[in-house]
Amino acid sequence: MSLELKSVSKRVGAETHIHATDLTLKDDGFNILLGTTLSGKTTLMQLMAGLERPTSGEIWFDGKNVTRVPTQKRNVSMVHQQFINYPNLSVFENIASPLKVAGVARDEIAKRVDRVAELLKLGPLLKRRPGALSGGQQQRTALARALVKDADLILLDEPLANLDFKLREELRDELPRLFADRSCTVVYATTEPSEALLLGGHTATLHEGRITQFGETGKIYRHPADLLSAKVFSDPPINTAEVVKAGDRFSLSQEVSWPAGPKLAGLADGPYTVGIRPHHILPSPNDTARIPIRGKVLVTELSGSESVIHFAMGKATWVSQSHGIHAFEIGAEAELFMDAERFFYFGADESLVAA
C-alpha cells in the first residue's frame, strides 16, 4: 500500500506552505520527514491525512485518488507531539475508542486492546486514567490508540519530542519493531538528524516547504544531493568552506590544501563549496584524517564519551566532534586533522559534484 503525492502544493493566503511536491512513500519501514520547525512537516502530514486539502495536485493511496476523500473515510491514524488522550476515560477506553467508533464487537475490542497494550507495556495500567500516568506512559497510550485500529496510514508527528531523553531512546528502539509486521505506510516527522538515522527506512529532507531529497536514510546521509540537504541532515551543523581546485590540488587557504585524488581528478578547475561533517575533523591524525589545520579554540564540550571542539579558522567558526576526551585550553591555538576522503564537494549551483 503506497501513498503518492502528485504535484501537491498548499498555499494559505499569499504564503506558500508547501511547494509543488512529488513523493511516493514506501510501505516497508519508516518514511521520515526531517526538517526544522516550520519546514512543512506537519502541513505535509495534514495533507496526507486529509485534514487539509491541497491547493493543487492529487493524493493517491493504494492506487486510488483520495484527494477529496475526507479523513474519516481514509483509515488514517495520527499521533502528535503533545500526547492527546481523553482525560475522563481509562487507558483501556482510550485505546478502544477508535474501535468503538468503527462498531467493532465488544470481545474483539477487548482482544485487540489487550494485544496492543501488551506490546506497549501498558497491560498493568489499563484501568488507570491518563492523568495518573507518566509522560512516557501517556504517549504510549496515544501510540496504542493509533496502532489498535490497523490503519493503512500512520502519521507520527514528533511523537517523542516531549519525552525524557532515556524514554525517547527506549521508544525509538521499540517503534520500528511495533510496525515491522504490519502492512501499513508509516510517516514519522522529526527535527533530529540522529533520530532519522537510528530509525532507518527512508528519509525526506525538508526545507521551507520543499522536499530537497528523498531516499534510503543511510544513503542520503552519505550522499546528500545538494548543500541544503546536507545541512538539514547534519547534527552538529556541517562545516562548510569555499575552496578552489587548481590542477591536482584543492586549497582552502594559503596554508591548507590537499591533493585531488583519482575520484576528483575529473572535476574542472575553479571554486567549490566543501562540506565537512564535524566527526571528520579529529584532534589526532589517523589513516585517513591527515590534513592538519589550525584554529583558535572558542568552546570545548567534553561529555565524558566524546569531545566537541568549536574553533575559529579564518572568519568562520568550525566544529570538530570526536570519540574520547580531548582537552583544549580555551583561547589557545589547536591543531586538528581533516579526513579529506569524506568531504562533500558542491558546485556553483550547490548540487553535489563529488563525495
Next chain:
Amino acid sequence: MSEIVLKDLRHSYVPAPKDDADWALKQVDVRWSDGGAYALLGPSGCGKTTLLNIISGLLTPTEGQVFFGTRDVTHEPPEQRNIAQVFQFPVVYDTMTVYDNLAFPLRNRGVPAADVDAQVRQIAEMLDLEDGLFKRAAGLTADGKQKISLGRGLVRSDVNVIMFDEPLTVIDPHLKWQLRSKLKELHHEVGSTMIYVTHDQTEALTFADQVVVMYEGTVVQIGTPVELFERPKHTFVGHFIGSPGMNVLPCQLEGGVPQVGGQPVPLGNGPVEAPAGARLELGVRPEFVTFADEGLPVQVVKVSDAGRHSIVETRLAGNRVMLLVREGESLPSESARLSFDPAHTQVYADGWMIA
C-alpha cells in the same frame, strides 16, 4: 556571588511523611563553589525541580538548610536571595523592545540608567542581539525569544547564582548547538555560579564541570562528566548517562573473577569480593566493548547506523550487549566474539559499584 551549600535537605509534599515513598527529596548534601558550572541531571520525577525550587526559595524544605556563603537563607523568600532564573519557555514581554526586555531586571532593581545601558549592551553583544535591539520582541522566533530569556538571566552581574531550568527543550537541534556553546562561552566570560537543570544528558555533560545525578529523590553520584562516564558508581548512572547506556549483565563470582553466562570476564584490578547474598552485575559501556578473535561468544541481532558509528546489538547468554563500531569499520554478520576493556569494566552489588 558565593558558595552554595545544601545541608541535609529533605522534602516531602505530604504533611506527615512516614515511609520512604513520601519523600520527594530523601537526602541531599551538596556544596557548590563560587563561579562553577553545575548541572542537576535526572529523569522526570527524580526531585530535581523540587531541589531547584528550594534553592530559589519557592519552597521551604521540610528538613535541612540552604546556605549562600555563610548566610542561612533557608527561610528567606525568593526576592531576598538575589538569584536569576531562566525557564523552559521564553519569558519575554512581547510589547517591549529587545533592549527593554534585557533592561527590565536591572530597572526593576533601581540600577542607574547609565549602568543599565552599559550592561544591556554588553549582554546584547555576547548574545549577538545587537542588530534588532530596538525592535519589539513580538516578531522573534522561539529561539530568538529564548536568547532574550537567557540574556535577562545573565544581565545582572551581582546575582548569587543563575539557574537554568531545561532552557533548551523547545529549541531545534541545530540552534541548540549554538545556544549551548554560547552559554558555555558566557559562563567563561561572566564567571557567575550557574546551575543547569535537565533530563538531557548531552546538555548536562557538555555544560557542566560537575554534574549531580539524581534518582528517586536521592543524589546517586556527583562527578565530572568523565567520572560519570568512566566510573559510574551506580548502575542507574551507567544506564542513564551514555546513549546507549552501560550494558548491565547479571554475573557470579568464581575465585574473585566475574563470570557471565559461564564465561570469565577479566577485570583491571585484583580479585573481587562481594557481600554475601548481594545481587551481582557486571557493567561495561558500549564504547568499551569490541569485536575480537577470542572472547565472549555472542549473536549479532541488530545494527543501527548512527552516522559516525554503528550501534550493534548482540546477545550474550540471553543478555543484551550493545557496542559501538566506528564508521568505516567492518562488522561480523551473525556469530562473533566480544572483548570488554578490563580497565572500564565494573562490578556492582545491589546496584552499587564494588570493583
